[in-house]
Amino acid sequence: MFQGLQFEPVKLPQSSVALRAEVRAFVEGELAADYLRNSDFNAGESVEFSQRLGQRGWIGMTWPKQYGGAERSFLDRYVVTEELLAAGAPVGAHWIADRQSGGQLLKFGTEAQRLEYLPRIVRGECYFSIGMSEPDTGSDLASVRTSAVKVDGGWLLNGSKIWSSGAHMNHYMIALVRTEAQSTNRHAGLSQFIVDLHDPNVTVKGILNLAGDSDFNHVFFDDVFVPDASVIGTPGNGWEQVVSELGYERSGPERFLSAFRVLVEFIREVGDNPNPAQLALIGRLLANLVTLRRMSISVAGMLEAGKTPITEAALIKDLGNTYERLVPELIRVLAPAKTSRRFQNTLHQCILHAPSFTLRSGTREILRGVIARGLGLR
């Protein structure tokens, strides 16, 4: 019988209680009192912070010990990531490598690749960028034109990738490229390469976003030689690999916590004397957030059980992004007449970055298409 999409309740393990307290204390010790906390995972990066996290064993923590991991569960990892985001810690440097690039190497990479990259990621010393979009390829990912031709001992890469967050600071990119001419099967003939961003034939050009930050980039490849050893998985299997990657990318707490610090600062502003509309708004945002978090933990449980919850992840991202877009909009009109500089800065940073929430890692239209497929509509 039809039940829609199910999110079975999952309880965080007892082990996570102590872990949570440990992470919470660590972060409080790290952040200066005047640090403007921002729970958008893309909002700040600190190499020192990432390395100290690595020393604690909180990067790549689900990975096997032979690659430096801690062999902890996805649920333990969930606790660490949500604590870092909720506190507004600068997680940007290692985020992509920890969340998806490392997992991708673990799942599809060669043993040599795992041994080369994973221990460095775990130490918080090696950062990755995503190489999916191109100037003419956004939502229609299968239309990528960056291509590689086979040469002796490797591939020669030409083209460009765009919107690659952190490519100006990161070490590598996992790029989806066309390695065979496009056929009637648009999804065939794509491959994933590890590209060294410090290669002299790679040019990284920053793009200013509307908030004035230079976070994302346009990355050009001009006859970049990629050795065979840097091909992930099987040449031609890139589409299946990239789709699998999205399950990890879409369901986490970063999909609904981006505006969380705005809520915290709003509660601070209303203080002891909230009016009924402010109380109701706080309650509404909490009711949504608690429920989203429980759904997201369900998906962490599915990942732990070895499932690939693509549709569920898309649903959480759509619901979560819609929520985090709404938070600053609703708080803005109910804020007290006089507010602190800290509140204003937190709110304004969120408003300026909010358009990216429903674009990055799949637009809301694409996500709703994925959900519709899960419902059997297409």
Add this chain to the structure above:
Amino acid sequence: MNEQQLITDTIRRILQDQCAKVTVDAAEAGVWPAGLWQTLEDNGLTLAGISEASGGTGGELAASLLMIREAASVGAPLPLAETFIAARLCELVGAQMPVGPVTVSGSRFTLTQEGAGYRLQGHAENVAFANLCSTLIVVSSDAAGSYLCLVPLAEISQQVTQTMAGEPQSDFAINCLLPASAVFASAEDLSNQLWCLGAATRSVMMAGAMTSILEQSVQYAMERQQFGRPIAQFQAIQQQLAILAGEVAACQRAAESLNEALAPLNEFDIAIAKARISEAVGSATDIAHQVHGAMGYTMEHGLNLRTRRLWCWRDEYGNEDYWQQSIGRYVVAQGADNTWKTITDAG
């Protein structure tokens, strides 16, 4: 097959056999579906999770919530939630739950000793299904504590009206003498128990009906042809149904938390569920009706059995604004920097 699946299958089979749309329509016209109630009672489903000592059939409280949710998903016109709440209140004070459908009221009453018994006086409003029940459970609380009274309804003259969903509700005055054996004092805040159990059961009822309107809408979109193809093939429709699926999934998850929120009461989880689910009803019913077109606006189409009930249930036992404010007060009292702790403590 686990026990929960077995219960679910039993409930669905009974509802499929005995709660077709014609039964719900007949109830709206005043025909009480006695056979359906009797079957559910005979199967021990009306008092699941209530201890045998209190007249129930034992087991988990979750089984009752499951029954209430499944019945709501087909618009079953029965006071299953009221009977469950009544039984739970009886269990709390050690009273024996009467047989048959029972309804509840938490309006303000006064109870005064009179001879060997008590006089109960007050006015009750919007008491669900009171015209079809032989017993009313009244609870009232004041600074001194709470009491529960078992009130026979036969002698009380009721003014019966219908909710937006066409379900009966009554207003009436009570001024009756009760024997001491029908009055139970309790240290528990029974009024709060009634209010929270009401909000919890309305929440699972809404989750059930929401799942059902998603199912109906998906099915309709795949069958209805326009411009030479099923409307499900249009992106405009797909996107709307995806939004509906998101709201429904959130409601289901919020309702799931209630399985462990009733004994003892977890007021925070109940508030989260009632606020979140009531909030979703407006946009969810809007999408379901838009997808169904004019067909869904007719009395003949089964969609209205769910949507009209949803429009009632979101307001009963506190609408979203009420529960949002209650959550807001709690969160503000913890202080801004404890907000995250409040969320993680909720699990």
